[in-house]
Amino acid sequence: MQDLISLILLFYKASTIWNIGSDVGKTDPTIVNPTFNVLDYKAIGDGIKDDSNAFMEAWEAVCRVDTSATPTLIIPSGKTFLLKPIEFHGPCNASNIYVQVLGNIVAPNDISEYIKDDEIDDKWLGFSNITGLVIDGFGLINGQGSIWWAPNTCKNAKALRFHKCNGLRLSGLRHVNSQKNHISIFQCNDVIISGLHITAPEESPNTDGIDISQSSHIQIKDSFIGTGDDCVAINGGSSFINITNITCGPGHGISVGSLGADGNNESVEGVNVQNCNFSRTTNGLRIKTWQGGSGFARNISFQQINLKAVANPIIIDQFYCNSGHGCKIQASAVKVSNVTFKGVQGTSITDKAIQLSCSKTVGCSDILLNQINITSTVGGKKTNSSCSNAQGKCINCYPPVTCLE
Numbered sequence: 001m002q003d004l005i006s007l008i009l010l011f012y013k014a015s016t017i018w019n020i021g022s023d024v025g026k027t028d029p030t031i032v033n034p035t036f037n038v039l040d041y042k043a044i045g046d047g048i049k050d051d052s053n054a055f056m057e058a059w060e061a062v063c064r065v066d067t068s069a070t071p072t073l074i075i076p077s078g079k080t081f082l083l084k085p086i087e088f089h090g091p092c093n094a095s096n097i098y099v100q101v102l103g104n105i106v107a108p109n110d111i112s113e114y115i116k117d118d119e120i121d122d123k124w125l126g127f128s129n130i131t132g133l134v135i136d137g138f139g140l141i142n143g144q145g146s147i148w149w150a151p152n153t154c155k156n157a158k159a160l161r162f163h164k165c166n167g168l169r170l171s172g173l174r175h176v177n178s179q180k181n182h183i184s185i186f187q188c189n190d191v192i193i194s195g196l197h198i199t200a201p202e203e204s205p206n207t208d209g210i211d212i213s214q215s216s217h218i219q220i221k222d223s224f225i226g227t228g229d230d231c232v233a234i235n236g237g238s239s240f241i242n243i244t245n246i247t248c249g250p251g252h253g254i255s256v257g258s259l260g261a262d263g264n265n266e267s268v269e270g271v272n273v274q275n276c277n278f279s280r281t282t283n284g285l286r287i288k289t290w291q292g293g294s295g296f297a298r299n300i301s302f303q304q305i306n307l308k309a310v311a312n313p314i315i316i317d318q319f320y321c322n323s324g325h326g327c328k329i330q331a332s333a334v335k336v337s338n339v340t341f342k343g344v345q346g347t348s349i350t351d352k353a354i355q356l357s358c359s360k361t362v363g364c365s366d367i368l369l370n371q372i373n374i375t376s377t378v379g380g381k382k383t384n385s386s387c388s389n390a391q392g393k394c395i396n397c398y399p400p401v402t403c404l405e
Helices: 002-018 052-064
Strands: 035-037 046-050 072-075 080-082 086-089 097-101 104-106 123-128 133-136 140-142 158-163 169-171 174-176 183-186 189-194 197-199 210-213 216-226 232-234 238-248 254-259 265-279 283-289 294-310 312-317 335-348 352-357 364-376 384-388 390-398
Touching: 035 052, 052 072, 052 086, 183 189, 210 216, 210 238, 232 238, 238 254, 254 265, 254 294, 283 294, 283 335, 294 312, 312 335, 312 364, 352 364
Parallel strands: 035 072, 046 080, 072 097, 080 104, 086 123, 097 133, 104 140, 123 158, 133 169, 140 174, 158 183, 169 189, 174 197, 183 210, 189 216, 197 216, 210 232, 216 238, 232 254, 238 265, 254 283, 265 294, 283 312, 294 335, 312 352, 335 364, 352 384, 364 390
Antiparallel strands: none
C-alpha cells in the first residue's frame, strides 16, 4: 500500500511540473529551449481567417519562458497567416527569443482593419522592448500596400516596426508591398540585418526598404532592396551605421535624412556605406537637410559604389523641401561636415552627376571626393557637376567639381 501511495504522489508531482492533460509544453518554464508553434494555438493559416489571437497567445507563452531557456516561436511553412495590426510586447523573461518565419504572413486588404479608437494604427506588425530577439527564415511578409498608395489616402502604416529591441538579429526573409516603410528601426541598439529581399513597385509612394531613427550600432548587409522610395534612410538621432553589399534599385538610393524639418535639432554621425550597387535609382548617395533646422550630419563615408543608369548619383542638399511645403530661404541649417565619396563609378541618366548645394551661412566642410568616375548613359555626352558653398577636395574626379578644386 505504501508503494502505491508513493507512486500516486510521484505521478501527481510529474503532472504538475509537465502540465499533463493541459497543453503540454506551452507554459512550462522548466523545459530547455521549448518551441511554440502557432498552429498549436489554433492558428488556421488559410490567409482568410484572422490568426492574430493565436499569434498573440503563442507570443505570451514564449515571453513567459524563464531566463535559462531560449524559446522558439515557429510560423510553419505551407501556410499563409492573416494578421491584423498586432504588437508583440516585451520585456520577456528569456534573455534571447527566436522567431522562425517559414510560412507567409499577410496584412488585411482593408484600411478599416487598422482603425482603433477612431485612429489609424501607424504600424502593422510591431515588436517593442524585446532584448535578444532573433527573427529569420525563408517566409514572406506581405503588407498588401496597394490599398494605401492611392493619392490622398490617409497616413500609411509601417509594415514591420522594431522599438527598443536591443540585440536584434533579422535575416533571410522576403518583404513585399509594404503599406509605408517595410522595416522601421526606432530607438534600437546593436542590430544586424542581413540576407533580406525587399520589393515594391517603383511607383509605390513612401515604401522605404529600411528606415533607421534614434538608433546606434546598426549593420545592414548582403541584401536586395528595390522599392518606391529610399532603399535605406538614416534619420535623426542615429549613429554608427554600417551598410555593406546592398543592391539597390528601383528606389531613391541610400539617404542620410531628411534632417531638421520644422526647425528641429537633429544629428547623424558615423555612417559607412561600402560595396553597394545602384541600378536605375532616382538618387544614389544623398544627404538631405531642411532649412531652419539645426544639428549636424558628420563623419559619413560612401566607398566602392557602382552605379548603373542612376538619375542623381551624388547629392548633398541643404535646401531639401518636398512638395507642398512652400519652403522659404532661412539662415539656420543642419551642418554637414567630414563627408567622403571614394571609388564611386558608373553611369548617370542625367547631366548632373554631382550636386553639392550648401547654405551660405552654414555650408558644407571637409568634403572629399576621390576616385570618382561617373559618365553618361548616352555615348559621347558629358556629365557635369554643380557646387555651392562647399569646402574640401576633389581628387581624380570626373566630372570635376570646381568649388572643391
